[in-house]
Amino acid sequence: MKNTVSISQENYLKVIFKLQNEHGIASNQSIAEKLEATPAAVTGMLRKLASLEWVEHTAYQGAVLTAKGQRIAISTIRKHRLWEVFLVDKLKFKWDAVHQWAEELEHIGDADFTERLDAFLGCPATDPHGDPIPDANGDWTGNERVIGADKLSREQIFTVRGVSNSASDFLQHLDALNIHLGKRFEVLDHFPFDGSWEWSDENGESLRISREVAGQLLVELSKKEK
Amino acid sequence: MKNTVSISQENYLKVIFKLQNEHGIASNQSIAEKLEATPAAVTGMLRKLASLEWVEHTAYQGAVLTAKGQRIAISTIRKHRLWEVFLVDKLKFKWDAVHQWAEELEHIGDADFTERLDAFLGCPATDPHGDPIPDANGDWTGNERVIGADKLSREQIFTVRGVSNSASDFLQHLDALNIHLGKRFEVLDHFPFDGSWEWSDENGESLRISREVAGQLLVELSKKEK
DNA sequence: ATAATTTTTTAATCTCACCTAAACAATAAC
DNA sequence: GTTATTGTTTAGGTGAGATTAAAAAATTAT
Numbered sequence: 001m002k003n004t005v006s007i008s009q010e011n012y013l014k015v016i017f018k019l020q021n022e023h024g025i026a027s028n029q030s031i032a033e034k035l036e037a038t039p040a041a042v043t044g045m046l047r048k049l050a051s052l053e054w055v056e057h058t059a060y061q062g063a064v065l066t067a068k069g070q071r072i073a074i075s076t077i078r079k080h081r082l083w084e085v086f087l088v089d090k091l092k093f094k095w096d097a098v099h100q101w102a103e104e105l106e107h108i109g110d111a112d113f114t115e116r117l118d119a120f121l122g123c124p125a126t127d128p129h130g131d132p133i134p135d136a137n138g139d140w141t142g143n144e145r146v147i148g149a150d151k152l153s154r155e156q157i158f159t160v161r162g163v164s165n166s167a168s169d170f171l172q173h174l175d176a177l178n179i180h181l182g183k184r185f186e187v188l189d190h191f192p193f194d195g196s197w198e199w200s201d202e203n204g205e206s207l208r209i210s211r212e213v214a215g216q217l218l219v220e221l222s223k224k225e226k
Numbered sequence: 227m228k229n230t231v232s233i234s235q236e237n238y239l240k241v242i243f244k245l246q247n248e249h250g251i252a253s254n255q256s257i258a259e260k261l262e263a264t265p266a267a268v269t270g271m272l273r274k275l276a277s278l279e280w281v282e283h284t285a286y287q288g289a290v291l292t293a294k295g296q297r298i299a300i301s302t303i304r305k306h307r308l309w310e311v312f313l314v315d316k317l318k319f320k321w322d323a324v325h326q327w328a329e330e331l332e333h334i335g336d337a338d339f340t341e342r343l344d345a346f347l348g349c350p351a352t353d354p355h356g357d358p359i360p361d362a363n364g365d366w367t368g369n370e371r372v373i374g375a376d377k378l379s380r381e382q383i384f385t386v387r388g389v390s391n392s393a394s395d396f397l398q399h400l401d402a403l404n405i406h407l408g409k410r411f412e413v414l415d416h417f418p419f420d421g422s423w424e425w426s427d428e429n430g431e432s433l434r435i436s437r438e439v440a441g442q443l444l445v446e447l448s449k450k451e452k
Numbered sequence: 453a454t455a456a457t458t459t460t461t462t463a464a465t466c467t468c469a470c471c472t473a474a475a476c477a478a479t480a481a482c
Numbered sequence: 483g484t485t486a487t488t489g490t491t492t493a494g495g496t497g498a499g500a501t502t503a504a505a506a507a508a509t510t511a512t
Contacts, residue, residue, distance in 0.1 A: 008499065028460055041500055043461055048498090060460055060507060091342040104334045113327060116317040234469065254490055267470055269491055274468095286477060286490055 003052070007107045010076050011035060012045050013054060014106075016063050017073035025062040074138040075114070080106035081127035081134075082117050088128040089121065095128040096171035111136070129171075130162020130181050130218060149209075149217035150195070157186045162218035170216060177207065184222065229278070233333045236302050237261060238271050239280060240332075242289050243299035251288040300364040301340070306332035307353035307360075308343050314354040315347065321354040322397035337362070355397075356388020356407050356444060375435075375443035376421070383412045388444035396442060403433065410448065 005013075015034045019026035028046070032039045050057040054069030065073060083105040087098040109117065115136060118124075125141065126132050134140050146161045160183050163170065174180070178201075188206060189198040195211030231239075241260045245252035254272070258265045276283040280295030291299060309331040313324040335343065341362055344350075351367065352358050360366050372387045386409050389396065400406070404427075411425040414432060421437030 006498080029458095037499090038501065039460060040462080040502080044499075090346050091339070092346075093342070101335065101339060105331075108330045108334075109327065113317070116319070120316050120318075232468080255488095263469090264471065265490060266472080266492085270469075 013073040014076045027062045074134045078134045084127040085124045096168040129166045145220050146218045149214040149219045152187045157222040158219040159184045161220045165216040239299040240302045253288045300360045304360045310353040311347050311350045322394040355392045371446050372444045375440040375445045378413045383448045384445040385410045387446045391442040
């Protein structure tokens with residue numbers, strides 16, 4: 001008997017997964033916000049997910065995924081991120097335009113389908129925003145060398161590896177600044193007054209970065225250049 | 227105000243489109259069969275589609291698409307067939323395994339998305355079963371030179387161009403016979419007793435084809451070879 | 453500790469798309 | 483031209499997933 005997951009259920013599991021990774025537990029309200037539903041709707045769905053043994057729900061506390069629920073959530077995230085790679089690499093969408101379509105595509109396909117998609121895309125390690133793609137077993141290669149760009153200090157050389165915010169306006173702003181994944185910079189200066197930065201790119205062009213931008217950029221430190 | 231189409235509605239429009247092309251009008255019952263629903267469900271949905279002005283529904287008669295409804299139906303068919311090409315060409319699915327996934331994928335993407343997919347696939351003219359893919363304007367290049375393989379006569383040389391039945395068991399049988407789109411044959415003989423045929427392929431290998439197979443194969447006549 | 457506020461749950465309804473069973477048309481048979 | 487058959491519609495109901503509004507529990511403030 002094949003336990004089938006509805007689209008709505010998959011969305012709940014995905015959101016609970018992300019929330020519990022941030023806060024240990026997913027509160028009713030935080031789930032409701034992310035899904036743009038009412039708390040009452042969340043209570044009802046949590047009841048159902050609990051009966052399916054995909055979450056453990058403690059009344060008035062919140063929800064935590066079971067091992068089964070986590071498997072489903074990770075698989076959905078894997079599909080989402082693979083489709084994002086498809087949309088950017090193959091269909092030439094800009095990176096700020098892929099989320100809405102990936103939200104729909106992530107519900108399509110079984111394990112075989114997903115592995116074919118993965119192979120076709122060349123088994124990418126990250127999606128277009130730098131987020132790691134879980135492998136077929138649900139394991140992550142969480143890149144521990146990646147830190148927030150607001151944690152840098154002068155003269156450090158680093159490579160942009162991801163964003164912690166994939167909202168369109170932020171991504172478009174990065175495009176305007178000509179900042180993209182894989183680009184290397186050096187920290188020239190930091191200004192505590194407003195938290196802004198001065199960086200230089202590989203051509204020696206310098207640019208100013210606001211606190212807001214640095215705070216949502218994920219970077220990897222490089223060895224000093226000779 | 228964006229008139230949004232539900233998945234269920236798209237499926238109805240697609241089925242009505244195909245039925246009305248065969249019989250001029252789509253009867254309640256024929257729609258119900260194709261969608262594996264009850265006639266009562268069809269009545270209800272036709273009412274809604276009529277109120278949206280996508281079909282014209284005459285009680286006890288049947289349904290016919292309006293121009294708007296036809297546009298939606300053709301767009302859905304276009305997406306379905308493009309996704310089938312993707313699944314076979316890119317994800318390496320066999321041609322008998324793509325329908326179920328395409329049924330889900332066909333509901334995803336807007337006009338821009340579809341044109342990107344089309345471009346990525348190289349603007350294919352037909353899907354993996356030989357069915358023509360409507361262009362972005364909804365126009366078909368209905369291949370009038372294609373006829374049923376049961377209409378052939380002795381010594382004619384022809385190329386397999388499509389199938390009029392995409393059921394898995396039929397497609398797998400064709401694979402077993404090593405018959406695929408684009409392959410050329412010559413009619414050696416026809417046996418009225420059971421309606422079967424003897425053909426030869428380009429290597430001179432002869433093979434026997436049942437009435438059932440010939441009746442569902444679409445072929446294009448070639449000029450006689452010198 | 454009690455009051456005020458926030459969060460969660462319950463209760464009652466809504467919409468969508470489906471179902472079954474019965475009533476009603478249209479078609480075909482005699 | 484009644485009668486039988488087939489096809490369609492109505493009527494009433496179900497289940498999933500949502501809603502609003504009110505009740506209950508938890509948290510925070512005084």
